[in-house]
Amino acid sequence: MVHYQRKYKGSAVLSCFSAALPHRVAGDVVEWVPMAHTRRLVGQSVAARPYILLSCAVSLDGYLDDAGPRRLLLSNAVDLDRVDALRAQCDAILIGANTLRRDNPHLQLRDPARRQARAIRGLPATPLRVTATRSGDLSPHANFFAAAGAAALVYAAHAAADGLRGALGADAIVVDLGAEPAMTAVAADLHARGVQRLLVEGGGRVFTQFLQQGMADELQIAVAPVFVGDTRAPRFVRAGAFPWCPGRRARLLDVAALGDVAVLRYALSDRCAG
Numbered sequence: 001m002v003h004y005q006r007k008y009k010g011s012a013v014l015s016c017f018s019a020a021l022p023h024r025v026a027g028d029v030v031e032w033v034p035m036a037h038t039r040r041l042v043g044q045s046v047a048a049r050p051y052i053l054l055s056c057a058v059s060l061d062g063y064l065d066d067a068g069p070r071r072l073l074l075s076n077a078v079d080l081d082r083v084d085a086l087r088a089q090c091d092a093i094l095i096g097a098n099t100l101r102r103d104n105p106h107l108q109l110r111d112p113a114r115r116q117a118r119a120i121r122g123l124p125a126t127p128l129r130v131t132a133t134r135s136g137d138l139s140p141h142a143n144f145f146a147a148a149g150a151a152a153l154v155y156a157a158h159a160a161a162d163g164l165r166g167a168l169g170a171d172a173i174v175v176d177l178g179a180e181p182a183m184t185a186v187a188a189d190l191h192a193r194g195v196q197r198l199l200v201e202g203g204g205r206v207f208t209q210f211l212q213q214g215m216a217d218e219l220q221i222a223v224a225p226v227f228v229g230d231t232r233a234p235r236f237v238r239a240g241a242f243p244w245c246p247g248r249r250a251r252l253l254d255v256a257a258l259g260d261v262a263v264l265r266y267a268l269s270d271r272c273a274g
């Protein structure tokens with residue numbers, strides 16, 4: 001199905017398009033063009049990996065956190081509920097080991113109704129929890145490993161894998177990804193395990209790899225009305241080359257105001273239907 005839409009650039013909010021379409025900008029008019037006229041944004045085959053959705057909250061100056069000892073909460077309650085709904089729609093949630101160590105998240109669904117709805121569909125109450133580590137520096141006492149009834153999945157560098165198996169026991173399945181683990185291998189292995197929809201929740205080093213390797217179909221980014229202003233703090237991404245750049249802009253699908261937080265939604269591949 002092909003939709004055409006026209007919106008004026010001056011609109012305060014570009015939202016709720018019936019289809020996610022690429023566009024040309026002519027003067028003040030954003031002209032939506034059919035999908036068939038576009039090229040695939042990402043060169044690699046996407047058939048052998050899950051649909052990958054990146055989600056995070058950033059400050060107005062693009063930081064994921066501050067540099068202090070405690071996690072900076074950027075989202076508000078409404079936005080946290082949106083993220084809970086996103087989690088409920090996914091098969092797996094991936095975070096980097098540094099986020100696991102620093103934030104100590106349990107990654108459980110908060111809303112009992114969402115857990116119950118998944119159970120009715122024959123799914124685990126909470127999506128599979130996934131992390132990656134080279135160092136193997138993961139505490140078996142982290143909340144990440146505390147969920148009852150379901151082992152977490154840990155992708156590890158070869159040097160760390162055996163030690164982690166011993167330390168984590170039945171709380172985790174440890175997958176040895178060799179000397180230099182790559183997120184492409186993580187995505188392929190998750191796909192082979194039946195994960196069709198993967199939510200990547202950061203942090204910055206993890207986002208950087210998925211984005212720079214063109215392994216992202218959608219980005220949802222909540223912008224909080226605060227500045228961090230400290231270069232010691234982690235940014236959304238690290239420096240490097242990204243497929244979306246001034247010559248190849250990402251497609252904005254939606255902007256939503258959730259209280260004082262703005263949620264931007266971008267299509268990063270033509271797998272993202274909008």
Ligand SMILES: NC(=O)c1ccc[n+]([C@@H]2O[C@H](COP(=O)([O-])OP(=O)(O)OC[C@H]3O[C@@H](n4cnc5c(N)ncnc54)[C@H](OP(=O)(O)O)[C@@H]3O)[C@@H](O)[C@H]2O)c1
Pocket residue numbers: 055056057058063064065071072074095096097098099100102103132133134135136137155156157180181182183201202203204205206207209234
């Ligand atoms: N605002 C938000 O929405 C949000 C979301 C998530 C995180 N955060 C913040 O982001 C910060 C953490 O971000 P970060 O960039 O420092 O770290 P990160 O991306 O969370 O984790 C990086 C770590 O993940 C492991 N890793 C990454 N790529 C790997 C690969 N290819 N193979 C194996 N292991 C790999 C390594 O663990 P080892 O060091 O164990 O080798 C690496 O040091 C925290 O402050 C957190 O609060 C904010």
